[in-house]
Structures are given as C-alpha cells and as structure tokens.
Amino acid sequence: MDASSAFQDTLPLSSDALLAQLDDWGLTYQLHTHIPLRTVEDAKGVEDQFMVPGENALRLKNLYLRDKKKRNYLVTLEQSREIDLKALGAALGIGSLSFGSADRMFQNLGIRPGAVSPLAMINGVQNDVRFIMDAAAQQADVIYMHPLVNDRTVAMPQEDLMTFFDKIGCAFDWLP
Template sequence: MDAASAALPVSSDALLAQLTEWGLSYTLFTHVPLRTVEEAKQVEAEMQQPGVSSLKIKNLYLRDRKKRNYLISVEQDREIDLKALSKEIGSGGLSFGSSDRLMQNLGILPGAVSPLAMITGVDQGVTFYLDAAARQVDVINMHPLVNDRTVVMARDDFFAFLERIGCDLHWI
C-alpha cells in the first residue's frame, strides 16, 4: 500500500477486502494514476469485456449554499451544467467541494472520487446521485478509493454494496 492510500480512513485494500467478504464480485485493474476522463479513455479498452455493457463514469463532489454535500456520478461524456443540476436535485448554489472537505466527507484525495467512497460518505451525510443510465448496463467502472486502480463491478453487486452501507440511491 502506498503512502497516499495509507492516509485514507478506509484504504483501497480494506475496501476490496470488504467487498470480497460481502460476496460482491469485481475485476480489479491497476494502471497509471488517472485524473481526467481523457486519461481514463486511454486505459478503458483493456477493461471492456465483449458483449458486456458498461457505464464509465465521472464523479463530482459538490456542496450547496446550505453546506450540504453531494456525490454525483454520471456517464463520463455527459455535459454538466451546475445550474440545471441544482434545479434537478432541488439544491441551490452548487459548487465544487474543497480537497479538505473531500477528505473529510468522502475519505479520498482529489482524482480518486468514486461512488465507492460512499463507504465513508454515508456516515458524513453525503447524498449520492447516480446517472439513470446505470439501470441499463451490466457493469460499472469505478476507482476503489485511489486513482491508480479501477474495479469493474456488476451493477447488481454495486447496488448491493450501496444497500450494505445504508446508502440511499437517488437517480439523475
């Protein structure tokens, strides 16, 4: 485990061990650190399985003017208009949360934002929204709390993860 992962409240290895203990399957890929959608697209081909539909996501950690925190996970090529998103989720004045708040509320560093961070976010009151496109896919690609790894997890196993940690799933 590297120093960055060791500093997390829940390490990537601990998360993966928990998924395994719960009987949730995934395929783990290790790669160069990815910070942008463009970088992710460079390594996605090796993760694609023939005949399996996947959702490749980008993740936004946002805060509103009432200091409520949100994790928004959408299809990676989806355009995001923060004003329209504010209306859609019924929250005014959305802006990006700071790296300090990201660590405090999701237990991760910038560049590693992931729905799997809700393992910490649930206890911090973070509200999670997922792209409705997830209803139509077989698997979802996400970082396991660090950005030099990606897990490809069956949609139903991901939903079971959310249920296990007590995370309410909101659709967008």
C-alpha cells in the first residue's frame, strides 16, 4: 500500500475524517489534490500549481525519528533546511537519533512514508510522540502540509495550525 488517498481507509484516521474534524473545529485551510509526492523534490515539482506568489508560506519536510531509549519524535522543518541528526540530538539533549521504521511510524503516527505531516500528531499525541517544529513556522502566514496522505496538500494559516495543536493537546518544542 502506498501513502495516497486511495488507501486512506486503511489508516487509523482517514484523511477525509481529519478534514471533517478540521471543518468541525472551524479551522481554515485550502485543499489541493495532486500526484502522490514522496519527497521534497517531488513537492517542488508541483507546488507552483497551488502556491500563491509572494505568499509568506512555509513548505515542510518531516522526519520520524527514534532515540536509543526507543522514544519517538516527529521533527518538522522548512523543506530546504539541512539537518544533522547528531547535532539535532545534542541540541535537544536526547542523544543519538535515527530514522524510525515505516511500521513504527504507522503504529505511532497512523501514516505511511511519504505522508509525514504535523497533522499526524492527531494520532501521535496518543502514543507519546514528541513533536519538534522549526521556529521558521512562527514567521509564516501559511503552512503547507499533507493531511495524512501524500496526494493531497492543505494550505493552513499558521494560527489555525496552532489552534489544531491546542485542540489535540499537542505540546511541542521550537527548533531554532
């Protein structure tokens, strides 16, 4: 199975159910559909189709990581930001980090590789996933991310994303 909406009914929470929840909470977003995007490079190839020129937007890359104590982390970064996992672990005071497996990611975030997103914290908070977000998000007006599948992207005002985190009880750390 891939990470597209064709298989969303196999997720613990479908993309459609997430979008309905966002609507119920009165959160604003624009939904865009496109070919499945598996990498940042794939995303760069289609973002011109829906990005607004001059918009103060943040496009993301997301890393599902684990430490030696088997704790889980979702790290969300500006898509072009370079990251050194050793330095990141040291900066967060958690030691060595490595990528988590697809099976663990599905178990803890309810998503498949290619659809990693801050919105997956709707599942992650229940599984003690620690969320860390690039401080660049504080300056963005709009944040682009997948709604649990990789053939859809939502453009959400930053304030609404912060409200989403409040609604799901997701505390997080800012990464300078």
